Amino acid sequence: MVRRAKKSADGTRKSTIREVAELAGVSTATVSRILAGNYPEAPVTRDRVMRAVKELDYVANVHARSLAGTPTTSVAIIINSVISPHYAHVAQGVQTQATAEGRLCLIGTTGGDAARELAMVQLMREQHAEAVILVGNVLADAEYQARMSQYAHSLAAAGSRLVLCGRPPLGPDVPAVVVGCDYTGGAFAATSHLISAGHERILCLGRRPGYTTADARHAGYRDALTAHGIAHDAQLEVEGTFEREEGYRMIKERLESGQRDFTAVFAFNDLIAAGARQALLEHHLGVPDDVSLVGFDDLPPALDLNLTTVQLPHQEMGRTAVRFALEHETQGGAPPHIVLDTHLVIRDSVSSPR
Amino acid sequence: MVRRAKKSADGTRKSTIREVAELAGVSTATVSRILAGNYPEAPVTRDRVMRAVKELDYVANVHARSLAGTPTTSVAIIINSVISPHYAHVAQGVQTQATAEGRLCLIGTTGGDAARELAMVQLMREQHAEAVILVGNVLADAEYQARMSQYAHSLAAAGSRLVLCGRPPLGPDVPAVVVGCDYTGGAFAATSHLISAGHERILCLGRRPGYTTADARHAGYRDALTAHGIAHDAQLEVEGTFEREEGYRMIKERLESGQRDFTAVFAFNDLIAAGARQALLEHHLGVPDDVSLVGFDDLPPALDLNLTTVQLPHQEMGRTAVRFALEHETQGGAPPHIVLDTHLVIRDSVSSPR
DNA sequence: AGCACTTGTTAAAACGTTTTAACTCTTCGA
DNA sequence: TCGAAGAGTTAAAACGTTTTAACAAGTGCT
Numbered sequence: 010m011v012r013r014a015k016k017s018a019d020g021t022r023k024s025t026i027r028e029v030a031e032l033a034g035v036s037t038a039t040v041s042r043i044l045a046g047n048y049p050e051a052p053v054t055r056d057r058v059m060r061a062v063k064e065l066d067y068v069a070n071v072h073a074r075s076l077a078g079t080p081t082t083s084v085a086i087i088i089n090s091v092i093s094p095h096y097a098h099v100a101q102g103v104q105t106q107a108t109a110e111g112r113l114c115l116i117g118t119t120g121g122d123a124a125r126e127l128a129m130v131q132l133m134r135e136q137h138a139e140a141v142i143l144v145g146n147v148l149a150d151a152e153y154q155a156r157m158s159q160y161a162h163s164l165a166a167a168g169s170r171l172v173l174c175g176r177p178p179l180g181p182d183v184p185a186v187v188v189g190c191d192y193t194g195g196a197f198a199a200t201s202h203l204i205s206a207g208h209e210r211i212l213c214l215g216r217r218p219g220y221t222t223a224d225a226r227h228a229g230y231r232d233a234l235t236a237h238g239i240a241h242d243a244q245l246e247v248e249g250t251f252e253r254e255e256g257y258r259m260i261k262e263r264l265e266s267g268q269r270d271f272t273a274v275f276a277f278n279d280l281i282a283a284g285a286r287q288a289l290l291e292h293h294l295g296v297p298d299d300v301s302l303v304g305f306d307d308l309p310p311a312l313d314l315n316l317t318t319v320q321l322p323h324q325e326m327g328r329t330a331v332r333f334a335l336e337h338e339t340q341g342g343a344p345p346h347i348v349l350d351t352h353l354v355i356r357d358s359v360s361s362p363r
Numbered sequence: 364m365v366r367r368a369k370k371s372a373d374g375t376r377k378s379t380i381r382e383v384a385e386l387a388g389v390s391t392a393t394v395s396r397i398l399a400g401n402y403p404e405a406p407v408t409r410d411r412v413m414r415a416v417k418e419l420d421y422v423a424n425v426h427a428r429s430l431a432g433t434p435t436t437s438v439a440i441i442i443n444s445v446i447s448p449h450y451a452h453v454a455q456g457v458q459t460q461a462t463a464e465g466r467l468c469l470i471g472t473t474g475g476d477a478a479r480e481l482a483m484v485q486l487m488r489e490q491h492a493e494a495v496i497l498v499g500n501v502l503a504d505a506e507y508q509a510r511m512s513q514y515a516h517s518l519a520a521a522g523s524r525l526v527l528c529g530r531p532p533l534g535p536d537v538p539a540v541v542v543g544c545d546y547t548g549g550a551f552a553a554t555s556h557l558i559s560a561g562h563e564r565i566l567c568l569g570r571r572p573g574y575t576t577a578d579a580r581h582a583g584y585r586d587a588l589t590a591h592g593i594a595h596d597a598q599l600e601v602e603g604t605f606e607r608e609e610g611y612r613m614i615k616e617r618l619e620s621g622q623r624d625f626t627a628v629f630a631f632n633d634l635i636a637a638g639a640r641q642a643l644l645e646h647h648l649g650v651p652d653d654v655s656l657v658g659f660d661d662l663p664p665a666l667d668l669n670l671t672t673v674q675l676p677h678q679e680m681g682r683t684a685v686r687f688a689l690e691h692e693t694q695g696g697a698p699p700h701i702v703l704d705t706h707l708v709i710r711d712s713v714s715s716p717r
Numbered sequence: 718a719g720c721a722c723t724t725g726t727t728a729a730a731a732c733g734t735t736t737t738a739a740c741t742c743t744t745c746g747a
Numbered sequence: 748t749c750g751a752a753g754a755g756t757t758a759a760a761a762c763g764t765t766t767t768a769a770c771a772a773g774t775g776c777t
Contacts, residue, residue, distance in 0.1 A: 023521055025763060036727050041765055049724055066517060071489050072429040073763030076732045081426070081490075091445065091455040094663075101445040104472050113486060116470045118458050132467060135425050136435075166420065167377055253666070283667050309448070312607070313637050313664050324446075379733060390757045395735055403754055427733030430762045723774075730767080740757075747749090 024065040032061040044069065045079075075137070083113040084331055085138035087129045089121045089145050094308040095278075095323055099144050099174060102327020110335055112139065121145075123156070130160050134167050140186075140334035142327075144174035146222045146251065154179060161185040172330045177221050178346055187346040188330045192222060195319035195351035196229025197236075199275055199303045202317065202353055204237045207361040208273035208301060214259050214285060215277030216246045223251075226277045226305060245271060249281070256284025264292045272362040273301040279318055283310045297360040307354050315357045322349050378419040386415040398423065429491070437467040438685055439492035441483045443475045443499050448662040449632075449677055453498050453528060456681020464689055466493065477510070484514050488521050494540075494688035496681075498528035500576045500605065508533060515539040526684045531575050532700055541700040542684045546576060549673035549705035550583025551590075553629055553657045556671065556707055558591045561715040562627035562655060568613050568639060569631030570600045577605075580631045580659060599625060603635070610638025618646045626716040627655040633672055637664045651714040661708050669711045676703045 030037045035054060042048040043058045061067075075081045084107040088096040100116060107114040115138060117129040126143070133141045141164055147153060161171040161183045171185040178187040203211050213230050217223035227246070234241045247263070249255040256276055274289075276282035282304035286296055296302045296314075304311055304318035311318045326349060333345055384391045389408060396402040397412045415421075429435045438461040442450040454470060461468040469492060471483040480497070487495045495518055501507060515525040515537045525539040532541040557565050567584050571577035581600070588595045601617070603609040610630055628643075630636035636658035640650055650656045650668075658665055658672035665672045680703060687699055 026765095027763080037764080038727060038729095038766080039725085042726090045765085051725060054725080066520060068485070068489050068521065070430070070763050071491065072426040072435075073732090074765075075426040076424070076430055076734085077763075077765040078732075079765070091458060092448070092451045094446070097446045097451045100470075101472070104445060104470065108471070113490065114470055116454075116458065116468055117462070118455070131422070135422050136467065137425065163420065167422065287667070309663060310667050313641075313667055380735095381733080391734080392736080392757060392759095393755085396756090399735085405755060408755080424733050427762090428735075430764085431733075431735040432762080433735070718777100720777085721775090724772085725770105726772100727770080728768095731765085732763105735761085737760080738758095741755090743752100743754080745750105745752085747751105 023070070024067045026067070026069065029058065029061045029065055029067050032065065033057040080137060081113070082111065083107075083115055083136065083138050084140050084142065084334070085115040085117065085129075085133040085136070086142045086144065086327070087117045087119060087126060087133070090118050091116070094280075094310075095306060095321075096144065098308070098323030099327040099330075102324035102329075103142060103331055104327075105324070106328040106331035110331065112331075112335075127156070127160075130164070134164055134169060137167070138169055140170045140172055140331065142172040142174055142330050142334070143176060144326075144330075145176065146220055147176055148219050149177045149221045150219065153177075157185065158183050170334050172334045174326055174330045175222065181343060184344055186330070186333050186344050188326055188333065188349070189347065190321055190326060190349045191351050192225035193229040193232065195305065195321070195353070196226040196275070196277075197233045198229075198351070198353045199305065199317075199319050200230045200233035201237070202355070203273045203275060203301060203303055203359060204233060204239065206273075206301060206359050209239050210242075210245065210271040211273045211275055212245050212247065212263075212271040213275045213277070214247050214249060214256055214281050215251055216248045217250065218248075223277055230275060251278045251281060253280040253284040256281030256286075257288045258284070260285045260288035261291070264288065264294075271300070273359070274303070276302065276304050279304040279306045279308050279311045279314075279316060282316055282318070283314060286314060286316075297358050299363075301359040301362075303359060311354075311356070317356045317358045318354055319351050320354045321351050325349060377424070378421045380421070380423065383412065383415045383419055383421050386419065387411040434491060435467070436465065437461075437469055437490065437492050438494050438496065438688070439469040439471065439487040439490070440496045440498065440681070441471045441473060441480060441487070444472055445470070448634075448664075449660060449675075450498065452662070452677030453681040453684075456678035456683075457496060457685055458681075459678070460682040460685035464685065466685075466689075481510070481514075484518070488518055488523060491521070492523055494524045494526055494685065496526040496528055496684050496688065497530060498680075498684075499530065500574055501530055502573050503531045503575045504573065507531075511539065512537050524688050526688045528680055528684045529576065535697060538698055540684070540687050540698050542680055542687065542703070543701065544675055544680060544703045545705050546579035547583040547586065549659065549675070549707070550580040550629070550631075551587045552583075552705070552707045553659065553671075553673050554584045554587035555591070556709070557627045557629060557655060557657055557713060558587060558593065560627075560655060560713050563593050564596075564599065564625040565627045565629055566599050566601065566617075566625040567629045567631070568601050568603060568610055568635050569605055570602045571604065572602075577631055584629060605632045605635060607634040607638040610635030610640075611642045612638070614639045614642035615645070618642065618648075625654070627713070628657070630656065630658050633658040633660045633662050633665045633668075633670060636670055636672070637668060640668060640670075651712050653717075655713040655716075657713060665708075665710070671710045671712045672708055673705050674708045675705050679703060 026037045030040045043050050086103045104114045119125040164171045165184040173187045247259045249259045294300050304316045307318045307320035380391045384394045425435050440457045458468045473479040518525045519538040527541045601613045603613045648654050658670045661672045661674035
């Protein structure tokens with residue numbers, strides 16, 4: 010019996026493999042094989058099938074396909090926000106590599122909300138994403154450890170894989186790939202650079218105890234001071250988040266209260282540096298003539314500000330995350346922990362103190 | 364007969380609705396209904412089922428579900444690159460709205476390559492995305508018209524919908540939603556602002572005949588000159604793409620060849636403005652003291668440069684695209700064409716000519 | 718001619734859901 | 748006491764692929 014194509018309400022008519030088979034006068038198995046191209050096939054049949062496919066504008070139904078065997082391969086990335094340069098760059102790396110490896114890229118944003126993160130992870134798990142990449146700054150407390158372990162196991166149970174990008178690793182028994190970056194080393198280099206120029210009173214902006222990325226940078230800052238025999242001064246370590254407005258606020262508040270007790274500023278990211286610079290300028294302090302400034306990230310604002318900063322391999326992190334997530338998939342063994350390098354980019358925002 | 368859960372190679376064990384049903388001592392139909400919650404259900408049964416679901420950490424298989432009825436709902440966005448601020452903002456809007464409407468967001472990048480765009484559209488079509496949103500600058504020639512029409516029909520045939528975001532509309536018979544922005548009006552306002560300040564020799568940067576976004580801005584520029592009775596001078600209209608380096612190049616080449624024949628610059632986007640500004644500074648021309656500068660987009664660099672610019676509703680465009688794509692889905696009628704407004708943001712990069 | 722391959726094709730059984738139609742109890746009104 | 752209506756549940760039929768196992772038909776070797 011000939012099965013007729015069903016017309017749906019809106020007049021849409023998706024063609025099925027059956028119709029193609031009928032039109033070509035072969036079985037569905039043959040069509041499937043010819044399209045997959047992994048079986049011996051007679052040129053004549055092949056032609057007939059291809060012609061039918063063209064004619065019907067046939068596209069295989071992914072859902073049916075996934076169900077039957079060939080699982081759809083996609084990689085998911087979950088970030089705070091697409092418009093933050095750092096996340097955008099990592100996402101670009103993930104997207105590029107995913108495409109290169111023949112995978113589709115799903116993207117979800119959380120706005121920094123742990124509940125939405127959880128929901129997203131669930132969603133991606135339902136979608137059977139091959140890997141779920143979580144990126145970003147986070148409070149690394151016990152609650153975090155527990156939540157991530159749960160994600161990792163839950164995903165592993167569904168045949169997927171958790172990747173932490175720029176987040177602290179979990180235990181060795183937890184099945185999660187970790188891709189990090191030597192933040193501490195970068196901060197050490199940045200601070201050392203200022204010290205070499207003769208600075209000793211270096212303000213650091215963006216301290217946020219408990220948050221991994223901030224902590225790592227702070228550690229590098231302290232290490233550099235120690236290495237050069239300079240005592241650290243807690244008064245010079247200002248707390249704030251990683252946003253432009255915060256950089257502005259931190260400097261502004263300090264200058265307005267008359268604390269002009271530093272000759273250089275190390276901002277924990279370029280956005281903070283941009284805000285800080287604006288506040289400095291408003292107080293008639295030039296960069297680098299009056300105050301030296303070093304940032305972190307080397308993202309768009311840096312170039313316009315002529316900012317000496319620490320370059321991070323943002324895109325490379327994304328690419329690496331995908332690469333290892335998929336590679337590791339096939340092998341067994343302990344999940345890898347990769348650490349990428351950073352390097353200082355010297356522009357024109359540092360000079361010697363007067 | 365009791366079917367046992369299959370163990371896959373890596374020890375993974377996804378639980379099926381069958382197992383849940385067995386554990387709860389009911390049929391799969393009941394489990395499905397209780398989870399969907401759209402049917403009468405006895406509290407006792409409900410409890411048993413929910414307990415079983417919890418115990419097995421059961422998550423329904425999307426593919427099976429889509430195949431059987433409830434189609435998975437996702438929205439796809441295809442852009443040049445995630446790291447370009449404009450695209451990132453639109454993508455953020457799409458992501459936000461998609462999530463708000465309970466949809467997943469797929470993302471693909473093309474790098475500006477038409478072939479990859481085609482491949483992406485195919486891919487999204489296979490994925491049964493409810494809507495495919497194409498955003499960005501494009502050469503609006505006949506080939507474009509043909510390609511887009513093909514996309515639109517192909518997607519419509521698959522029950523999906525094409526959305527053009529910041530791209531020129533196709534014919535009225537082509538099933539594509541168009542979300543645009545009043546680029547011409549914005550450019551008119553920007554140019555008028557310069558003219559009001561007393562400028563008559565206004566350089567415009569980023570001309571690119573045939574490319575829609577550039578053309579629209581150019582039209583606004585010309586209109587403003589005409590409206591104020593100033594004759595346009597083709598010598599003042601410089602060709603270039605929408606990148607920072609190009610802005611730098613355009614000004615640099617001009618100044619190095621001694622053509623210091625303008626008092627103001629209208630850059631077709633903020634990146635161009637950033638590059639232009641750098642070149643101006645290198646030639647010891649201050650902004651706005653020596654040369655006035657207006658940009659377009661109001662994206663991150665603008666704030667740091669204190670740039671007067673035209674604000675575009677980037678995120679709103681993304682949100683609107685999703686909203687109309689999904690809304691229109693249910694109704695019939697001609698596909699909508701929405702045009703959003705722009706407005707001038709005045710900062711400190713314009714002054715009167717000396 | 719008989720046998721063992723290879724080549725090309727197919728019918729039918731998965732895959733894991735949702736949904737249709739049918740079935741069994743209760744309950745209630747007449 | 749009967750019949751109808753409703754509540755709760757289920758067996759079985761989709762959904763559109765891939766894949767397994769089986770089967771023809773052709774080829775070369777003895």
